[in-house]
Amino acid sequence: MKREVRVKNIVIGGGANISIQSMTNTKTSDAKATIEQIEKLSTCGCDLVRVSVPDEVSLSALPQILKESRIPVIGDFHYSLKLAVKSAKLGIHKVRINPANIGSKENLRDLIKVCNEHNTAIRIGVNSGSIHSEYKHLPVAEALAKSAYDYSKMFEDEGFSSLVLSVKSSDVLTTIKANQLLDKMSDCPLHLGVTEAGTFENGIIKSSLGIGSLLQQGIGDTIRVSLTTSDLTDEVRVAKKILHSLGLKKNMVDVVCCPTCARTCIEVQKLAELVENATAHIEKNLKIAVMGCIVNGIGESEDAELGIAGGRDKSVIISKGQILETVDNEKLVECFMTHLNQLIQLK
Ligand code: SF4
Known part of the structure; x- marks a missing residue:
């Protein structure tokens, strides 16, 4: 069984129900529009929501978003760990980072210190752009899994264990293989998804096959169906149907x-x-x-x-x-x- 990671009132891993995630596409700086979208997703059955925090203006909207969101909020950070540190101080419930953009070890230590102090979980999201240079010669699935494992060890060596890992590809078979390998290596809960899955039809097919086959093997603790669609709640509806079809969600x-x-x-x-x-x-x-x-x-x-x-x-x-x-x-x-x-x- 995977270790338990708490994200506000939601438990990921530790045998908890598989949780459903989605992501807003409003400007996070527009707190009102973002909160409205979160409310829509939450009403539809979304358990956790991710918002991008690309700049200080977005950061300034976080207190209101955190206050009014009914579900845990995850901040998505690229290149600026300083924004991640500030968000954790503001009480964001989980931080998602791309390890390729972490920068110096000093930045990493700052983030770990603040996340430990504020009980903030971290997801390390590895994709083909964040593969370790020493693994570049390997098949992509293996390189993704090994890179994610190494990054998780880096955090653990610095005293941080509230980790969720994800290895994603837009290729279904690569996603499946990478998660199978990582599942054997690590006891960190796994976030499943097929990245850039595509428009409605392609996205549903790829996500159902990729996420569904892993869940059926008992792999995965939280999922996001990635769809390019005009209605964000489509992601949540499809995710619920995947879980229900596999007997992993009752009451539907x-x-x-x-x-x-x-x-x-x-x-x-x-x-x-x-x-x-x-x-x-x-x-x-x-x-x-x-x-x-x-x-x-x-x-x-x-x-x-x-x-x-x-x-x-x-x-x-x-x-x-x-x-x-x-x-x-x-x-x-x-x-x-x-x-x-x-x-x-x-x-
Ligand atoms: S239920 Fe009746 S209408 Fe529907 S496919 Fe079967 S035979 Fe045709």
């Missing part, structure tokens, strides 16, 4: 739907999206089925607590393979939502 509504075919009588996609949106924030273990026809729909959704099986003029609302009600298609959404709300109240 699972909406299943058929792929449609010539028998389809209703607008399956539209209905399924409506149900997904209506249930996205509900923390209950429920399976809801939206099926395009009565012929197969009822039998195939026998394990769903609630479902729809479409008919040409009338559709049926079902539960565990039993018909609850037959309704005109014009009233289908309204009736279904009534049943759904009743079920949620009961559960």
